[in-house]
Amino acid sequence: MKKLASLVTIVIALSLAVTPVTAVTFHKYSVAYETSGSGTYTAVKVTRTNPAFSISPGTSCGTPLAVPVVYQSQWIAMTADGLNWVEIGTDHGCNGNQWVYWGYAVNGTWTLRGTLAVSASTSNHTYSIYRTAGNSWKFYYDTTLVDTVTWTKIGYAVSAGLESWDSGAVAARHSYTSLATEINQGSWQLWAGQDSVLVNGPEMCGAWTLAYEWRASENSTCL
Numbered sequence: 001m002k003k004l005a006s007l008v009t010i011v012i013a014l015s016l017a018v019t020p021v022t023a024v025t026f027h028k029y030s031v032a033y034e035t036s037g038s039g040t041y042t043a044v045k046v047t048r049t050n051p052a053f054s055i056s057p058g059t060s061c062g063t064p065l066a067v068p069v070v071y072q073s074q075w076i077a078m079t080a081d082g083l084n085w086v087e088i089g090t091d092h093g094c095n096g097n098q099w100v101y102w103g104y105a106v107n108g109t110w111t112l113r114g115t116l117a118v119s120a121s122t123s124n125h126t127y128s129i130y131r132t133a134g135n136s137w138k139f140y141y142d143t144t145l146v147d148t149v150t151w152t153k154i155g156y157a158v159s160a161g162l163e164s165w166d167s168g169a170v171a172a173r174h175s176y177t178s179l180a181t182e183i184n185q186g187s188w189q190l191w192a193g194q195d196s197v198l199v200n201g202p203e204m205c206g207a208w209t210l211a212y213e214w215r216a217s218e219n220s221t222c223l
Contacts, residue, residue: 030199039156043185048127055069055169088100126142173220173221207222
C-alpha cells in the first residue's frame with residue numbers, strides 16, 4: 001500500500017485540471033485507489049450508471065466542466081507527483097446537464113480532448129482507458145472509441161470515484177462496479193487490494209462494497 005499523502009497529491013493535481021478558472025473554495029472527494037501494482041498499470045475500467053444529481057444553480061449550466069459541478073471520474077496517474085495522467089468521466093452540471101468528458105495532463109497542464117452530451121440513466125455504462133502496442137491510449141465510452149492519445153508512460157496508480165466542486169450538491173448513493181485494470185498490457189483483472197481511499201469531508205461518503213466495487217455519495221448516506 002502506498003502512503004496516503006502521495007495519493008492525496010495525485011488526486012488534488014488531477015482534479016485541478018478539469019475545473020475552469022473560477023473562484024471556488026469547496027473541493028471534496030470520495031475516491032478509491034488500486035496501487036499494489038504500482039508502476040505497471042496500463043488500463044482502468046469502471047461500470048456504473050449516470051444518475052441524476054442535484055447541482056446548485058449556476059450561470060454556465062450549458063458549458064461542460066463549468067462550476068458548480070460534480071464528477072464521476074476515473075484516472076490513471078502516470079507519476080507519483082500527480083502531474084501526469086489520463087482521465088475519463090461524467091460531468092454533472094446544473095439544470096440536469098451531463099457530459100462524458102476525457103483528456104490527459106502532462107506536467108500538470110490539462111488538455112481536454114472532448115465531451116459528449118448524455119442523459120441521466122439508471123442503465124449501466126462502461127468507461128475504459130487502456131494502452132495498446134505502439135504506446136496508444138484508447139478512451140472508450142461503452143463500445144465507442146472516443147479518442148486515442150499516443151504516450152509512452154505507464155501507470156503509477158488507478159482510481160475512481162466522486163469529485164465535487166459544489167457544497168450544495170446532492171449525489172445519492174451510487175456504485176462504481178467491476179473495477180478493473182491491466183498490468184503491462186495483459187488481460188483485464190479485477191481490483192483486489194482495497195489499497196486506499198480518500199473521503200475528505202463530512203459532505204462526502206464512501207465505502208468498499210467488494211474489493212472491486214466502490215460506492216459514493218454527497219450530502220446523502222452511502223451506507
